[in-house]
Amino acid sequence: MSLIQNFQNIFKIEELRKRIFYVIGILLIYRLGTYITMPGVDASQLTATTGAATDLLGLFDLFVGGAFARAGVFALGIMPYITAAIIIQLMGAVVPYFQKLQREGEEGRRKINQLTRYGTVLITLVQSIGFSINLMNTSPEAIVVSNTAFIITGMIVLTAGTVFVMWLGERITERGIGNGISLLIMIGIIAALPTSLLNEIQTKDNIIIVLFELGVLVLVVSSVVLLTQGQRRIPVQYAKRVVGRKVYGGTTQYLPLRVNAAGVMPIIFAQSIMFIPSTVGTFFPGNETVQMLTAWSSDFTGVAYSIIFAIIVVFFTFFYTAIVINPKQMADTMKQQGGFIPGVRPGKQTVEFIDNILSRITLPGSIFIAIVAILPAVAANFGVTPGFAMFYGGTSLLIIVSVSLDTLQQIESHLMMRHYDGFMKTGRIRGRRR
Missing domain, CATH: 1.10.3370.10 (SecY subunit domain)
Structure with a gap:
């Protein structure tokens, strides 16, 4: 009964309730985008463009919630942003300019975020070419336009899709609950769980x-x-x-x-x-x-x-x-x-x-x-x-667990600030102190 009561407490707080519904709405928009096929592709003619979840393309498809195999407008998902963020983080360990930005506080973080966005666009442009060529090789009968037109269209559509997904993630972080980018990756992974x-x-x-x-x-x-x-x-x-x-x-x-x-x-x-x-x-x-x-x-x-x-x-x-x-x-x-x-x-x-x-x-x-x-x-x-x-195990389980715990901790903080009991009175989520 206490767990049910704690869930009821969530919806008693107006701000928290709005944030949760906002996140749900954004996630629904993201999942809808994974089912929208790219222009120039006949979805009924698509063949398997990915392998099992154990190879490179299969793992990529798992992270984007199946959009890669369906040639969706969100086929590249948020992964180019993650790649750009990793590159920037690694450069922060060896490049003095990025080390300086990391020490500049809020202004430095703003510049790093801006550079990460620029890097995301560049990486997406390159990956979109590779995706288009791979699709033309594996499912040539599904392409209903010329190869050149399809590559150009793919670069525009996939880049716009990734930028839009990145914007959705930032909106979740700013106005919702949890880390938006991580939640988008987690929801893509969980989407494969019922079928599996x-x-x-x-x-x-x-x-x-x-x-x-x-x-x-x-x-x-x-x-x-x-x-x-x-x-x-x-x-x-x-x-x-x-x-x-x-x-x-x-x-x-x-x-x-x-x-x-x-x-x-x-x-x-x-x-x-x-x-x-x-x-x-x-x-x-x-x-x-x-x-x-x-x-x-x-x-x-x-x-x-x-x-x-x-x-x-x-x-x-x-x-x-x-x-x-x-x-x-x-x-x-x-x-x-x-x-x-x-x-x-x-x-x-x-x-x-x-x-x-x-x-x-x-x-x-x-x-x-x-x-x-x-x-x-x-x-x-x-x-x-x-x-x-x-x-x-592997990447999927670690991402699901870490993102879930981070989101629960933020919900826990909202409950505690308003004098409600959290989800775990006895064995508390780490981060909540006596």
Whole structure:
């Protein structure tokens, strides 16, 4: 009853109710756009332009909610924006200009967002050409205009579609609940869940087996939630200082270091590496060595594939964590604010202390992420259909869990500000404090 009451509390708050309905409306518009076919394409003549969700095009189609296979106006979805954002973030670790922008606060973030939008348009223009050529090769009978006209039309329509989707995501972030870009990706992934589950039920003759698979899925999701929310809290003591007649500081706060600071990025990077052989294989169809590598990289259920994939995930977890978390910057900020870690001298020793703790928690976190990454292969080897197996781990599950938790935390904040109980009174969502 308390859970039902908490849902009722959501709709008692007018602002929160409007935000949720606004998000639902935007998501409906996005899903509608995935079913609108591009100009110059006969939808009835379309053949399968993507493979299973385990190859490059299949994974891309999963992220855009099936729009890629349907040649929809949102076929590229929000992925060019994600690519541009990743490039900008990586450049922030090596290019001084972007490092300067990251330190300029709100003005710097505004410039970075503007550069990300420009990068999104450029990447979309390039990807739209590749998409048009791929569609002409796989479904030539579906193209009802000349190739040149179709490529030009595709560049215009797909770029406009991606920019519109990017605008929808920004509207959700500004006027709705949660991160708009992440919600659009999550809704595209979840859209494939009912079909995959129905296919799994039809494939299995015994309902007990399906219920067992769902029970295992719940356990996996619970474990991923623990991984996503797990953190090591380092106590930070702030010295007392007198300003006028007031005394500031003298309190103990905590520096949270997440076990999975890299999020879903290691799996995305690792999958990109694993897709290279199959991508190269399309350019060299007559080379036996390349085709052998292509066949190997296409078998995601193979033991060798899973081992190499897991090792690459562990590597990229450390790599990306080193990019997004800077112990020296943390130590400098702490020192400027008059804070120190009890028993550790400010400066170099604080940097080494934070770096050591970060390395210790990243190692088990990276191993757990690697296990999550290969769980779809394990599930497929135990007889789960490939489409449904993708929800047992990998990028799909991590995105769904992280976005859901972030959205719930924002709803929780609205409830708590208005003195309502949150969703979890006893086992609270991480981020809500006593």
